[in-house]
Amino acid sequence: MTSRLNPEDQRRVDEYLSAPQHRVERRPFRPWLLLLLVVAVTVGLGLLSRLLSGLVL
Template structure:
């Protein structure tokens, strides 16, 4: 897809994005950690809702 910017504006954007400030090293994405966090959240909220229900309903 061609750029809709003027060439000099596109050059300034590329210089800005290629500056050292924007070259951040990131850790690789770990699917299993995300799945574990979601699973722990669902289980934790489920247990909390059961505890609250037992307190309210007696």
């Protein structure tokens, strides 16, 4: 895909994106860890709600 920017603006964009503060190393995304976290939070909140309902009723 060709850029719609003129060459001067494209050069500025390239300089901005190549600056050190925009090159952050990130760990790879792990969907199974996210799924495990969501399930653990859901189960934890469910157990907490059962405990609280037992104390109230």
